[in-house]
Amino acid sequence: xxxxxxxxxxxxxxxxxxxxxxxxxxxxxxxxxxxxxxxxxxxxxxxxxxxxxxxxxxxxxxxxxxxxxxxxxxxxxxxxxxxxxxxxxxxxxxxxxxxxxxxxxxxxxxxxxxxxxxxxxxxxxxxxxxxxxxxxxxxxxxxxxxxxxxxxxxxxxxxxxxxxxxxxxxxxxxxxxxxxxxxxxxxxxxxxxxxxxxxxxxxxxxxxxxxxxxxxxxxxxxxxxxxxxxxxxxxxxxxxxxxxxxxxxxxxxxxxxxxxxxxxxxxxxxxxxxxxxxxxxxxxxxxxxxxxxxxxxxxxxxxxxxxxxxxxxxxxxxxxxxxxxxxxxxxxxxxxxxxxxxxxxxxxxxxxxxxxxxxxxxxxxxxxxxxxxxxxxxxxxxxxxxxxxxxxxxxxxxxxxxxxxxxxxxxxxxxxxxxxxxxxxxxxxxxxxxxxxxxxxxxxxxxxxxxxxxxxxxxxxxxxxxxxxxxxxxxxxxxxxxxxxxxxxxxxx
Numbered sequence: 001x002x003x004x005x006x007x008x009x010x011x012x013x014x015x016x017x018x019x020x021x022x023x024x025x026x027x028x029x030x031x032x033x034x035x036x037x038x039x040x041x042x043x044x045x046x047x048x049x050x051x052x053x054x055x056x057x058x059x060x061x062x063x064x065x066x067x068x069x070x071x072x073x074x075x076x077x078x079x080x081x082x083x084x085x086x087x088x089x090x091x092x093x094x095x096x097x098x099x100x101x102x103x104x105x106x107x108x109x110x111x112x113x114x115x116x117x118x119x120x121x122x123x124x125x126x127x128x129x130x131x132x133x134x135x136x137x138x139x140x141x142x143x144x145x146x147x148x149x150x151x152x153x154x155x156x157x158x159x160x161x162x163x164x165x166x167x168x169x170x171x172x173x174x175x176x177x178x179x180x181x182x183x184x185x186x187x188x189x190x191x192x193x194x195x196x197x198x199x200x201x202x203x204x205x206x207x208x209x210x211x212x213x214x215x216x217x218x219x220x221x222x223x224x225x226x227x228x229x230x231x232x233x234x235x236x237x238x239x240x241x242x243x244x245x246x247x248x249x250x251x252x253x254x255x256x257x258x259x260x261x262x263x264x265x266x267x268x269x270x271x272x273x274x275x276x277x278x279x280x281x282x283x284x285x286x287x288x289x290x291x292x293x294x295x296x297x298x299x300x301x302x303x304x305x306x307x308x309x310x311x312x313x314x315x316x317x318x319x320x321x322x323x324x325x326x327x328x329x330x331x332x333x334x335x336x337x338x339x340x341x342x343x344x345x346x347x348x349x350x351x352x353x354x355x356x357x358x359x360x361x362x363x364x365x366x367x368x369x370x371x372x373x374x375x376x377x378x379x380x381x382x383x384x385x386x387x388x389x390x391x392x393x394x395x396x397x398x399x400x401x402x403x404x405x406x407x408x409x410x411x412x413x414x415x416x417x418x419x420x421x422x423x424x425x426x427x428x429x430x431x432x433x434x435x436x437x438x439x440x441x442x443x444x445x446x447x448x449x450x451x452x453x454x455x456x457x458x459x460x461x462x463x464x465x466x467x468x469x470x471x472x473x474x475x476x477x478x479x480x481x482x483x484x485x486x487x488x489x490x491x492x493x
Contacts, residue, residue: 001289003285004282004285004286004289007278007281007282007285008278008282011274011275011277011278014274015270015271015274015275018267018270018271019264019267019271022263022264022266022267023241023260023263023264026241026258026263027228027241027243030228030241030243030256030258031226031228031243031245033180033243033256034226034243034244034245034254034255034256035226035245037176037188037245037254037256038245038246038247038248038254039248040176041173041176041190041247041250041252041254042247042248042249042250044172045149045247045250046249047083048083048086048149048166048168049130049149049151051077051089051166052089052130052149052150052151052164052165052166053151055077055089055091055100055164056128056151056153056164059091059153059164077089077100077102084172085168085169085171085172085175086166086167086168086169087103087141087144087146087166087167087168087169088101088102088103088140088141088166088167089101089102089164089165089166090102090103090164090165090166090167091153091162091163091164092113092119092162092163092164092165093161093162094123094160094161094162095112095114096112096113096114096115096116096119097111097112097113097114098111098112098113098140099162111139111140113138113165116133116136116138116148117133117134117136118131118133118148118150118163118165119150119163121150122150122151122152122160122163123152123160123163125152127152128151128152128153128154129151129152130149130150130151130249131149131150131151132147132148132149132192132250132251132252133147133148133149133150134147134192134196134209135147135170135196135197135198135208135209136148136209138167140167141167141169144169144170144171145169145170145205145208145209146167146168146169146170147167147168147170147198148165148166148167148168149165149166149168150163150164150165150166151163151164151165170198170199170208173190173198173199174199174201174203177199177201178201186256186257186258186259186262187200187201187202187233187240187255187256187257187258188200188201188254188255188256188257189201189254189255189257190252190253190254190255191212191217191252191253191255192251192252192253193221193222193246193251193252193253194211194251195211195212195215195218196209196210196211197209197210197211197212198252216229216231216242217242217244217253217255220244221244221246221253222246225245225246226244226245226246227243227244228241228242228243228244229241229242230242230260233257238259238260238261239259239260239261240257240258240259240260241257241258241260241263242255242256242257243255243256243257243258244256317329318330320379320394320395322372322375322376322395323375323376323378323379323395324379325379325382325383325393325394325395325401326392326393326394326395327394327395328394328395328396328397330394331392331394331396331402331404334392334394334404335404335454335458336454338390338392338404338406339448339454339457341406342406342407342447342448343448343449343450345407346447346448347406347407347447348407348408348409348410348445348446348447349404349405349406349407349408349445349446349447349448349457350404350405350408350409350410350412350413350443350444350445350446351402351403351404351405351413351443351444351445351457351458351460351461352402352403352405352413352416352417352420352441352442352443352461353396353400353401353402353441353442353443353458353461353462353464353465354378354382354400354401354402354403354420354439354440354441354465355399355400355401355439355440355441355465355469356374356375356378356399356400356437356438356439357437357438357439357440357469357473357474358473359371359374359398359399359437362374362437374428374437375395375399377424377427377428377437378399378401378424378437378439379393379395379401380427381420381423381424381427382401382403382420384423385416385419385420385423386403386416390406390407391403391404391405391406392404402461403416403420408445409445410443410445410478413443413445414443414476414478417441417443417476418476420439420441421438421439421441421474421475421476424437424438424439425437425438425439425474438473438474439474440465440468440469440473440474440475440476440477441465441468441475441476441477442461442462442463442464442465442466442467442468442476442477442478442479443461443464443476443477443478443479444457444460444461444464444478444479444480444481445478445480445481446460446480446481452481456481457481460479460480460481461479463479464477464478464479465477467479
């Protein structure tokens, strides 16, 4: 699962990063294109403006009025006035009448521009700055759509003396766009800073001169003179990336609009391929995970079986197969540990040796199966009367049993021994056995020291057991562990 999540995170990061890069590179390409268009238009219009300034300067020459018509025409209009898409450069007097025209040497008296916006703006102006008109259709340009660049002519006393103007056919912009190839779904626009449409690509004649309504563009401009943003086009309801740039020194904005879906088309193909690869990897990983999980489950089952078998083997190694009590080996290990603990803690330690009375004759008379039942019953009586976790019972051998009682004094050991003896006798009487089974018990209690061995305590309990048998069986006898050591010392003396 972690590997799958890691792959998913990695592929998601790569795809998201690739998508961002694709959009960023497209925006950068469009920004480069808009700046190039804006620069090209700016350079062209700067040339037109130089023609206006040259014509205005020629008017101020002292010998200009006395020169012939041809000389005046050459002085006013240089060769740039023959540029393609430039309709004319003209001198307009204070009354709005064209007095000189680069298109024809004898202007028509009817060509009066006093009512045009560009004329009235320059007439009322206080400086001679360049004015760019909105798209218009002048009669003297045969009604074709054009825009006018104009500058004010001031007399020596500062009063209005007319304007110098040039008319540029709007096909100039269309020709520029036709030379660019950025895809069928891309859009170009030249807009005025007031939202007036100068031209669009794809071109629609009815768009020219219209005022666009509330537009996302003017939420970014004029705060930033160039930039890029995403928006849904109201014209075709397509999600687009719009990149714009203001043309220097002109109230015009170049806008390039690119379809976001078209930009991301290549990325979508890449995303499909990478998603397919990811799905295949996840499927392979899931399959490997399932196989690995299966192997782990099988291994776990084997380990559990082995553990159960080991537990069973350990149980069999430490338990008597007939009575289910601890066997001789387990008894020896436990006795050694408990004896050391009693020596360390200086606590009481009691030991019970239990022997079934007349078991050989019982076995011979009633058979081994009955004898085994008797031993099982005796073991059950011993087991049920041991209440503490530390108490330990084992089959010592044949019909003999042993009970270890850590931290138990003589009185407590005697009470438990009597309880076991009575339990054995009553159990066989109640079970309908052929005859009663009884047991003799030898008890010893000691506080161990480092000078004594567990064998000394066992010998004392064994001596007590044989004493019980000599005194008639089915009884309890006690021996002190100090007695064997005292006997040894006396014999040694």
